[in-house]
Amino acid sequence: MEFVTNEKLTIVGAAGMIGSNMAQTAIMMGLTNNICLYDPYAPGLEGVAEELFHCGFEGVNITFTSDIKEALTGAKYIVNSGGAARKAGMTREDLLKGNAAIAEEFGKNVKTYCPDVKHIVIIFNPADITGLITLLYSGLKPGQVTTLAALDSTRLRSELAKHFGISMDAVENCRTYGGHGEQMAVFASTAKVNGKALTDIIGTDALTKEQWAEIQQKVTKGGANIINLRGRSSFQSPSYVSIEMIGAAMGGKAFRWPAGTYVSNDKYDHIMMAWETSIDTEGCHCAALNGTAEEQAALDKSYEHLCALRDEVIAMGVLPPVSEWNALNPNIK
Numbered sequence: 001m002e003f004v005t006n007e008k009l010t011i012v013g014a015a016g017m018i019g020s021n022m023a024q025t026a027i028m029m030g031l032t033n034n035i036c037l038y039d040p041y042a043p044g045l046e047g048v049a050e051e052l053f054h055c056g057f058e059g060v061n062i063t064f065t066s067d068i069k070e071a072l073t074g075a076k077y078i079v080n081s082g083g084a085a086r087k088a089g090m091t092r093e094d095l096l097k098g099n100a101a102i103a104e105e106f107g108k109n110v111k112t113y114c115p116d117v118k119h120i121v122i123i124f125n126p127a128d129i130t131g132l133i134t135l136l137y138s139g140l141k142p143g144q145v146t147t148l149a150a151l152d153s154t155r156l157r158s159e160l161a162k163h164f165g166i167s168m169d170a171v172e173n174c175r176t177y178g179g180h181g182e183q184m185a186v187f188a189s190t191a192k193v194n195g196k197a198l199t200d201i202i203g204t205d206a207l208t209k210e211q212w213a214e215i216q217q218k219v220t221k222g223g224a225n226i227i228n229l230r231g232r233s234s235f236q237s238p239s240y241v242s243i244e245m246i247g248a249a250m251g252g253k254a255f256r257w258p259a260g261t262y263v264s265n266d267k268y269d270h271i272m273m274a275w276e277t278s279i280d281t282e283g284c285h286c287a288a289l290n291g292t293a294e295e296q297a298a299l300d301k302s303y304e305h306l307c308a309l310r311d312e313v314i315a316m317g318v319l320p321p322v323s324e325w326n327a328l329n330p331n332i333k
Contacts (some may be wrong), residue, residue: 001059003033004252007118010036010075012106013082014064015044017232018123021239022079023048027057031247037064038071039082072113079246080106080134083124085233091182095125096309100318103130107137115139119249119283121242122260123148127180129309131260132272133319141331143283146249147260149274150241151234152176152184154257155222159215160193163207170194175258176219177274177289178302184274185298186216187291199292248279255279261286264333268303270322271310 009026013019014037023037037052039045049064065071072078083099102124110117120138122131122145131147138145157174161167172192178185191198202212218225226234241257248255259277261284264270276287291299313319325332 001030001033001057003059004031004247004250005076006033007076007250008032008034008036008074009077009079009246009250010038010071012038012071012078012080013124014048015039015041016081016085017235018081018239018242020048020051021235022081022243023052023062024055025239025243026079026246027052027055027060027062029243029247029252031243031250031252032077033060035060035062036071036075037062038066038068040066040068042066068109069113072109072117075114076116076118077120077246077250078110078114078117079121079123079242081123081238081242082106083130088227088231096129096312097316099124099126099130100133100313100316103133104137104318107134110134110138110140118144118281119246119279120145121148121246121249122146123238123242125180126309127260128272128274128306129313132262132310133313135262135272136319136325136329136332139329139331141283142262142264143285145262146245146277146279146284147180147272148238148242148245149176149180149260150245150255150257151237152180152186152219152222152274154237154241156186156191156215156219159218160191160198163211163215164193166194175276177258177276177291178299179306180260180274182220183302183305184220185291185295185302186219187295188212189290189292189295245279249281249283251281259284262332270325270332271303271306273303273306 009032011023127147135145153174157171160171173190175187175190176184188198201207258274276289
């Protein structure tokens with residue numbers, strides 16, 4: 001097999017369904033021949049490693065450890081799915097307290113054991129907040145930490161394709177921004193269906209305003225729907241898309257979707273949220289984000305929701321007040 005790089009990729013939470021699928025996906029994409037699996041649950045971790053060995057991959061060095069120092073030392077890329085999973089009836093925000101503490105510990109471990117890491121992708125929810133916590137405690141630059149925010153956009157694409165009875169390839173540039181949760185902003189102005197602007201279709205017999213509202217609702221409830229159907233949270237889609245993201249940072253194919261990234265501009269400040277971005281070996285770069293007045297209002301509302309979650313974490317004592325963030329991480333202005 002040929003690989004994009006030989007630098008170390010560590011999968012945190014590798015004993016879980018997402019983590020184990022990420023490891024296999026990274027190998028199949030040919031990202032690196034140097035993969036380390038980490039999970040505190042040693043028996044499950046060994047089982048995942050054994051299954052990967054049994055795949056018979058060629059040219060790949062797969063190591064595994066339940067020692068976080070060993071896992072992170074020398075790592076240049078990390079994907080972390082090591083938080084608590086979402087269960088039926090729970091929102092992503094219900095996971096906040098426990099996973100915030102996990103993110104704090106992880107960020108500190110990154111700073112201690114692999115301060116030279118190049119890029120980290122955070123998956124565990126609420127990813128907007130756990131990614132922010134990781135960024136602050138790791139001491140990394142804002143462009144070095146991204147979160148999985150693309151599934152909402154892929155779900156929008158899927159729902160539109162199902163509605164029109166067409167291939168998903170005929171639905172282009174679907175975008176959701178803001179929070180990776182039920183307060184997300186679902187944009188119509190970016191999308192095209194069979195080459196035609198979605199905004200020109202909404203309000204016609206082909207897609208009534210009521211039907212569009214139903215699609216938006218399905219998108220925001222997409223993760224909960226998987227739980228209801230399968231009895232467990234998503235693992236195939238987050239595994240694949242998150243590895244696509246880290247792959248772009250490693251020098252592989254361009255990432256096609258929005259990413260959760262640190263945003264600090266004239267309107268939105270000191271927050272991590274889904275944004276229009278590009279990712280390359282230099283990190284994550286924010287692009288211009290334009291929408292209709294209605295879409296911008298939805299994004300404003302989503303931002304306010306994220307700020308409330310951020311402030312809740314500050315009140316917990318997990319993060320210091322915003323005014324002290326620069327002292328914690330000098331890369332945060």
